[in-house]
Amino acid sequence: MSALLVLDRVRRSFGGLCVTNAVSLSVAAGERRALIGPNGAGKTTLFNLISGVLRVDGGRIHFDGRDVTHASLDQRARLGMGRTFQRNNLFPALSTLENVRLAVQQRAGLSARMFRPARSYHAVTDEARELLDRVGLRDRADAAAGELAYGQQRALEIALALALHPRLLLLDEPTSGMGPAETAELIDLIAGLPREITLLIIEHDIDAVFRLADRISVLSFGSLLAEGSVEQIRANPQVQEVYLGQSTDEVH
Amino acid sequence: MARPPWVPIRALGRHHPAPSVWRATMENNAMRERWEQFTNTGSRWGSLVLVALLAVLPAVAPPYLRSLVIEVLILAIFAMSLDLLLGYTGMVSFGHAAFLGLGAYLLAFFTRSVGANLLQALPVVLLGVALFAVVAGFLALRTSGIAFLMLTLAISQMLFGLAIKWSSVTGGSDGLAVARPYVGIGGATLGFGPDRSFYYLTLASFALAWWLLRRITASPFGHALRGIKANEPRMQALGYRTHRLKLTAFVIAGLFAGVAGMLLAAFNRHASPELFGWAVSGEAIIMVIVGGSGTLVGPILGATLVHLLESYVSSYTELWRLVMGLVFVGFVLFAPQGIIGLLRRRGRPPSEVELAAAIKEPEPAALPKERRT
Amino acid sequence: MTLDTFVLQLTNGLVFSLLLFLMAAGLSLIFGLMDVVNLAHGAFYLLGGYLGLSIVRWGGSFWLALLLAPLLVGVLGLLLELTLLRRLYRRGHLDQVLATFGVALIVADLMRAAWGAYVEVVAPPALLAGQVAIGGLAFPTYRLAVIAVGLSLALGLWLFVERSTVGMQIRAGVSDPQMAGMLGVDVPRLFAGVFAGGCALAAFSGVAAAPILTLYPGLDSEILILALVVVVVGGLGTLRGAFFGSLIVGMADVFGKALLPEFSVFAIFVVMAAVLLTRPAGLFGRATATRGA
Ligand SMILES: Nc1ncnc2c1ncn2[C@@H]1O[C@H](COP(=O)(O)OP(=O)(O)OP(=O)(O)O)[C@@H](O)[C@H]1O
Ligand SMILES: [Mg+2]
Numbered sequence: 001m002s003a004l005l006v007l008d009r010v011r012r013s014f015g016g017l018c019v020t021n022a023v024s025l026s027v028a029a030g031e032r033r034a035l036i037g038p039n040g041a042g043k044t045t046l047f048n049l050i051s052g053v054l055r056v057d058g059g060r061i062h063f064d065g066r067d068v069t070h071a072s073l074d075q076r077a078r079l080g081m082g083r084t085f086q087r088n089n090l091f092p093a094l095s096t097l098e099n100v101r102l103a104v105q106q107r108a109g110l111s112a113r114m115f116r117p118a119r120s121y122h123a124v125t126d127e128a129r130e131l132l133d134r135v136g137l138r139d140r141a142d143a144a145a146g147e148l149a150y151g152q153q154r155a156l157e158i159a160l161a162l163a164l165h166p167r168l169l170l171l172d173e174p175t176s177g178m179g180p181a182e183t184a185e186l187i188d189l190i191a192g193l194p195r196e197i198t199l200l201i202i203e204h205d206i207d208a209v210f211r212l213a214d215r216i217s218v219l220s221f222g223s224l225l226a227e228g229s230v231e232q233i234r235a236n237p238q239v240q241e242v243y244l245g246q247s248t249d250e251v252h
Numbered sequence: 253m254a255r256p257p258w259v260p261i262r263a264l265g266r267h268h269p270a271p272s273v274w275r276a277t278m279e280n281n282a283m284r285e286r287w288e289q290f291t292n293t294g295s296r297w298g299s300l301v302l303v304a305l306l307a308v309l310p311a312v313a314p315p316y317l318r319s320l321v322i323e324v325l326i327l328a329i330f331a332m333s334l335d336l337l338l339g340y341t342g343m344v345s346f347g348h349a350a351f352l353g354l355g356a357y358l359l360a361f362f363t364r365s366v367g368a369n370l371l372q373a374l375p376v377v378l379l380g381v382a383l384f385a386v387v388a389g390f391l392a393l394r395t396s397g398i399a400f401l402m403l404t405l406a407i408s409q410m411l412f413g414l415a416i417k418w419s420s421v422t423g424g425s426d427g428l429a430v431a432r433p434y435v436g437i438g439g440a441t442l443g444f445g446p447d448r449s450f451y452y453l454t455l456a457s458f459a460l461a462w463w464l465l466r467r468i469t470a471s472p473f474g475h476a477l478r479g480i481k482a483n484e485p486r487m488q489a490l491g492y493r494t495h496r497l498k499l500t501a502f503v504i505a506g507l508f509a510g511v512a513g514m515l516l517a518a519f520n521r522h523a524s525p526e527l528f529g530w531a532v533s534g535e536a537i538i539m540v541i542v543g544g545s546g547t548l549v550g551p552i553l554g555a556t557l558v559h560l561l562e563s564y565v566s567s568y569t570e571l572w573r574l575v576m577g578l579v580f581v582g583f584v585l586f587a588p589q590g591i592i593g594l595l596r597r598r599g600r601p602p603s604e605v606e607l608a609a610a611i612k613e614p615e616p617a618a619l620p621k622e623r624r625t
Numbered sequence: 626m627t628l629d630t631f632v633l634q635l636t637n638g639l640v641f642s643l644l645l646f647l648m649a650a651g652l653s654l655i656f657g658l659m660d661v662v663n664l665a666h667g668a669f670y671l672l673g674g675y676l677g678l679s680i681v682r683w684g685g686s687f688w689l690a691l692l693l694a695p696l697l698v699g700v701l702g703l704l705l706e707l708t709l710l711r712r713l714y715r716r717g718h719l720d721q722v723l724a725t726f727g728v729a730l731i732v733a734d735l736m737r738a739a740w741g742a743y744v745e746v747v748a749p750p751a752l753l754a755g756q757v758a759i760g761g762l763a764f765p766t767y768r769l770a771v772i773a774v775g776l777s778l779a780l781g782l783w784l785f786v787e788r789s790t791v792g793m794q795i796r797a798g799v800s801d802p803q804m805a806g807m808l809g810v811d812v813p814r815l816f817a818g819v820f821a822g823g824c825a826l827a828a829f830s831g832v833a834a835a836p837i838l839t840l841y842p843g844l845d846s847e848i849l850i851l852a853l854v855v856v857v858v859g860g861l862g863t864l865r866g867a868f869f870g871s872l873i874v875g876m877a878d879v880f881g882k883a884l885l886p887e888f889s890v891f892a893i894f895v896v897m898a899a900v901l902l903t904r905p906a907g908l909f910g911r912a913t914a915t916r917g918a
Contacts, residue, residue, distance in 0.1 A: 051489065077491030089489075091482040102479045103490045105472045111492060112500075114473035121472065164491060344719055391898055394905040398662050398718060399861060402853045406897060409850040413890030420887070530846050534726055541723060571738055577730030584723045585712060 003062075004029040004198045005050065005168055010059035012049055019045045021222035022059065027168075032199040034209045037219035043202045044086050046219065047170050050200075051083045052076040064167065082166030084157040086173050086202075092146030096137055096156055099145050100128035103163035131159040136185065151178040155186065162193075169193070171201040175208060187211060210234070299466075303459045310448045318451050324559045325458040326515045331539035331551035332465050333508030338537065339546030340469055341501045342481030344401045347408030348536050350388065351506040353415065353528035354381050355513025360428040360523040368431040369441075370518070377514055378507055385506030389499045396484075405530060412528035427524035430517045454515055461508055465548055468504065477501055481546075531573075538580045544592025553591050629762055634883050635876075640768045640837065642875025643775025647830035648848060649855040649867040650782060651823025657799035657862020659816050660718045661710065664725040666827050667849025668732040673698050673828025674835040674844075675740045678747050687750035694832050695825040702824025706817045729845070737842050747835035771833055778829075779868060786864055795819060799862050851878065854893055858900045860910025869908060 005027040012020040019042040027033050035043050048054040050061060052073035061069045068076055077083075091099050104124045105111055119125070132138050135155040140148055145156060154174060161169055174190070175183040187208045193199070203209045209216065209230075216233040218225040226236050233239055306325075310318050330352055337343040358377040366372065392403040415422045422428065435442045435453075442449065468474050479487045480494050487494050517523040526532065535558060543554025558576065565572035587594055652666050676697055677690035685693070705728060713721045748754070749767040756763040786792040794815055797805040806812045831840075838844065851874060859870025874893055881892030900908060 053485070053489070072488070073485070074488040074491050074493055077489055083489060085489075089483065089486050091479055091486065093482055094478065098475070102475060102487070105475070106491050110472045111476045111497070112473055114468050114471040117467070117470040118472045118475045119470070124472075160490065344722075391901055394901050398656070398660065398722065399857065401722065402662060402857055403897075403901070406850060406854050406857065407894070409846075410890050410894040414888070417890060418887040530850070531730075534730070537723065537726070571734045573730045574734035574738075577727045577734070580730070581709070581724055581727035584720055584727060585709070588716070588720060 002029055002065075003027065004031075004064055005200070006060075006062040007046075007050070008060040008062070010046075010049055010061060011057045012045060012054060013057060019222050020049060020056075023219070023222070023224050024059075025217060025224065025227075027198060027200060029167075029198055030195050032212055032214045033201070034213035034216045035200060035202045035219060036204075036206075036209060036216060037225070041219045042222040043219055044172055045222075047083060047172050047200075047202065051081055051170060077164060080164075080167035081170065082161035082164040082168070083170035084154075084161050084172055084174060086176065088150070088153040088157060090145045090153060090156060090160070093144060095142050096132065096145050096148060097125070097128055097141040099156060100131050100159050100163050101125060103160045104128050104131075107164050128163070131163055134162070135159045135189065151182045154178060155182075158186070158189070166197060168198045168200065171199070171203075173202050173204060175203065175205055183208070299459075299462060303455065306455055307452075310451050318448070320559070320563060322451055322454045322519055323516075324556050325454045326512050326519065327536075327539065327555040327559055328552045329458055329461045329515070330509050330512035331536050331543070331555045332461060332548050333505045333512065334536045335540050335545055335548060335551045336465065336469070336477070336501055336505045336508075338540050339550070340474065340481060341477040341498060342484075343498060343502070344397075344537075345392075345404040345502075345505075346401045346530065346533050346537065347388075347392075347404030347406070348505070348509055349528050349530070349532035350404075350408035350411050351381055351385065351509035352513040352516065352532060353408075353411060353523070353525070354384055355510030356430075356517035356523035356527050357415065357422065357428065357513075358510075359433075359514045359517045360430045363431040363433065364428070368433045369436045370433050370514075371435055371437065373433075373514070378510060381506055381510035382503055385503040386499070389502035389506075393495060393498055393502070405533065408528055408533055409530060412525060412530075415525035415528055422525070425525055427522055430521045430523060432521065433518045450519060454519070457511060457515060461511065462548065462552070465508065469548065473497070473500070478546075535576075538576065540590075541588070542580065542583050542590050544590030547590075547592045550590050550592040557591070630883075632762060633764070634879055636764060636768060636772070638876040638879035639872075640771050640775070641879055642871045643772060643779065644830050644834045644838075645848075645851055645855055645875050646775065646779055646868055646871035647826050647833075648852040649859070649871055650779075650864060651826040652852050653856045653859070653862055653867040654786075654795065654799070654819055654864070655823045656856065658795060658819050659710075659721075661721045661725065662853070663820070663823070664722060664849065665705070665729040665732060666725075666823070666852065667845035667847075668729045668736070669698050669702065669824045670827040670831040670834075670848050671840065671842075671845040672701075672732060672736060673831030674747070674840045675736055675745070675831075676828070677832035677835055678740070678745055678840060681747060687747070690747075691829065691832050695828040698828035699821045699825030703817055703821035705824075706820040710820070711813065711817075729849075733842065733845055736845075740840070742842050745835075745840040747832075747840070749836040767836055771837070774833065783864055783868075791815075791818070851893070854897050856907075858897055858907055860904075860907030863909045866907055866909035 003026045005025070007023055007025040009022040009024055010020055011018070011022055021042075023046060035046065037043050045054065049056050052068070052071060052075070056069060059069075060067060063076065063079060063081065066079070068079065071079070091102065094102075101118070101124055104127050105118065105121065108121075108124060110121060110124065113121075129138070129141060132141055135158055137148075137152060137155055137159065140152060145153065148156060154177065158171070158174060161171070171190070175186055178186065183205065187205075190199070190201070191212055199212070201209075201212060203212075213230060215227065215229055217227045218233065218236075218239050226233060226239050228236070306321065309321060313321070330348070333351075334345065334348045337345050337348070355377055358380045359373055362368075362373040362376055366376075388404075388407050392400055392407060395403055415427075416425050419425075469477075476487070476492060476497055479490075479492070480497060484494050513523075513527060516527070539554035539558050540551045541554070542557060543552065544550025561576060561579070562572055565575045569575075583590060589596070648666065648670055652663060655661060655663050655666075673694045676694035677687075680690040680693055681687055709724050709728070710721050713724060753767040753770050755766050757766050757769060758764075784792075786795055794805060794810045797808065797810060798812060798815055805815075855867060855870040855874045857870075858873055859866025859868070873896055877892045877896050878889060881889030885892065904910070
């Protein structure tokens with residue numbers, strides 16, 4: 001299988017703090033990769049570098065064989081990177097349906113149309129409703145996104161990312177702040193995504209990680225600590241010490 | 253956290269418990285939607301009735317009132333065009349007068365050098381305005397927020413300075429006279445004097461501008477602009493070329509403002525440097541904010557109110573800007589959603605979002621503050 | 626342009642730049658600290674000049690005017706901050722900017738009512754009325770004095786911001802208001818103080834400039850625009866930016882007017898465009914200075 005995403009010694013620091021320290025990573029097309037690590041390890045920062053929210057200080061990023069190191073956030077999204085944000089990042093005043101419609105209409109290449117009413121693009125609306133259906137928000141289509149419960153907003157984040165028909169889906173702690181039932185539903189949803197969507201997921205729920213991931217990368221203090229199959233990571237004593245050791249006191 | 257002073261808890265309480273008419277959610281939603289549609293860009297019937305009423309007005313109104321309405325309609329076009337930036341896209345331009353003045357001066361140049369046929373002048377003027385808008389927008393959009401405001405202001409002031417100083421071309425502080433405009437196709441011509449014909453030309457332009465802007469704001473493009481206003485970095489993460497969209501909005505707004513400038517120059521038969529002034533840009537902002545930004549109807553109301561206030565107050569005192577300043581500060585303090593916002597709050601119960609907003613401030617978008625690649 | 630006129634124009638440019646700096650410094654610090662563009666800053670400049678005019682007319686000396694007018698305007702700025710801007714902190718900065726625009730309109734009309742619409746001239750103090758000959762060239766004494774005072778004020782301001790405790794708090798507030806608050810800085814008091822101080826500086830500039838630029842309605846917005854350009858060119862929120870921005874804009878204005886009278890505004894515009902194209906955050910601005918409204 002060919003690699004869809006390749007990071008080559010990617011570096012980034014904030015002030016004096018080196019948050020991403022020469023991280024090299026390769027994710028194959030169709031693979032499901034989990035990125036784990038203790039709080040503050042630099043996981044979100046790595047996502048920001050991959051998706052183009054932040055610029056790298058050094059190193060290269062290749063996506064689908066193209067060098068996207070200097071591509072902008074929106075360019076990368078159009079190339080097929082869809083992402084969610086750890087802190088809900090939506091359009092709170094717009095309706096839930098409208099949130100998804102914005103994503104769908106962009107992907108469909110309609111965002112420069114300025115004469116026909118947006119509502120008359122039924123295909124867009126239908127697809128948006130379908131996505132809401134899929135993430136369990138069918139009943140909240142007309143509610144403002146800001147009115148949704150926290151877990152529902154997390155689901156909406158995923159609907160936005162899926163609406164882009166991404167080839168690489170970057171999920172940053174999709175289940176954080178969700179109850180157990182909601183979490184299980186969401187994990188089912190992610191597990192049921194078609195295999196053409198390559199998945200890179202940051203997740204603290206270890207059971208979810210073990211269930212979803214083909215391979216796992218462990219990040220600690222900005223460096224890649226280990227990478228391997230679920231079994232390998234499970235058995236890795238270093239990982240158990242650094243990650244699992246911390247993840248228990250993280251529960252408070 | 254302090255609740256915004258413009259949403260008194262009492263006012264919210266007055267709607268709660270909701271009157272029975274609002275209880276049935278279906279009905280509530282339908283009515284809310286209709287009300288919102290009306291207070292938003294103007295309902296189809298509402299706007300048709302308004303235009304129809306305006307169409308019969310010259311038959312009954314004295315000439316001075318006709319002139320007043322002409323001015324209001326031109327200013328309404330100007331204010332609506334600014335609303336596309338300010339209210340829909342969240343771009344606070346303090347230099348929108350640049351386009352008004354440019355439209356006026358380009359028409360003046362055209363009538364002096366080629367002729368006063370509006371049908372010929374229109375495409376030339378619009379092309380000139382669009383070119384300027386692309387360059388100015390490209391520069392100004394290197395920045396955002398307050399810096400954008402300052403830059404647009406500076407750019408328009410440059411034109412103002414040019415209009416004053418480059419007197420060999422612009423007539424200096426006297427401005428330029430504009431020949432009596434007409435519309436001519438083949439041999440047939442229709443001239444516009446200070447009579448009803450100009451009134452109808454203005455009304456038609458106003459109706460067309462309103463209709464077009466309604467279409468644009470309701471289109472996918474218009475929705476994208478709203479998304480940019482709400483959360484621009486998130487739009488980029490969805491793959492939107494937000495810079496390009498904002499530039500497009502800037503040019504469109506400039507074109508409509510340019511048309512308003514043409515009409516103003518044709519009506520006054522004169523293009524004056526004051527049209528470029530920051531007072532004019534500021535007045536446009538006042539119209540949009542006082543009426544209610546992001547609604548199109550609001551700027552129409554705002555233009556009406558501000559212009560009537562101006563003509564009324566200035567017949568009593570020189571200090572009408574003082575009065576306008578006070579009114580404006582009052583709105584900024586107590587009713588930042590403008591007249592439309594006040595109407596909406598009366599017309600329906602507050603939504604959950606508004607209730608939430610009345611209690612806590614929305615958090616800004618979560619992306620790190622950094623210039624992105 | 627002969628060498629003599631060049632030197633004279635250079636002097637004029639320096640005078641104008643320094644007057645502009647006094648305006649722009651307040652504008653820039655207020656912006657850096659509070660994220661507010663004070664659109665009433667030009668009105669306060671002109672108000673300072675008019676108050677100075679009245680003080681001189683009522684028999685006070687020019688020196689008294691130079692002291693009293695900034696004080697009065699500073700108090701006015703303080704009141705404005707306490708009564709109006711403070712209420713708007715919690716809302717977007719746009720609302721504050723709009724409020725200052727309303728104030729600018731109100732003050733402008735009040736000034737027109739109080740001082741009329743004619744050009745008013747303030748005579749420089751007798752002590753500085755003459756000319757000084759240096760190297761065969763006659764320089765107006767008053768302008769040389771303005772240069773001296775302007776440079777010392779710039780230096781004093783720089784020392785104040787860089788060396789004093791309050792200055793340190795200001796810098797902390799400019800770089801991160803929340804952090805400054807957590808470090809125990811009384812942020813609201815700091816805001817009020819800087820706002821008042823900025824207004825007083827503008828008024829001082831207004832009095833000092835009156836003998837050179839005269840006073841007339843509309844000067845407020847002319848000066849405001851130039852100061853805004855200075856801030857854009859120099860970078861938002863930095864004193865250094867305000868200083869060098871003022872030099873660039875002041876010189877561009879004076880030399881533009883001398884060389885191409887019809888296009889002097891273009892000289893400034895070209896400078897601004899060039900800076901923005903190469904450094905969108907201004908010459909000395911940090912990239913984050915493009916904070917949103
Ligand atoms: N924009 C920024 N500016 C300065 N420091 C930052 C910035 N973003 C992240 N950091 C710092 O970088 C480090 C890594 O942060 P990051 O959010 O990437 O960690 P994470 O692994 O996602 O943690 P968590 O599991 O809590 O989400 C932290 O110490 C954080 O404070
Ligand atoms: Mg994180």
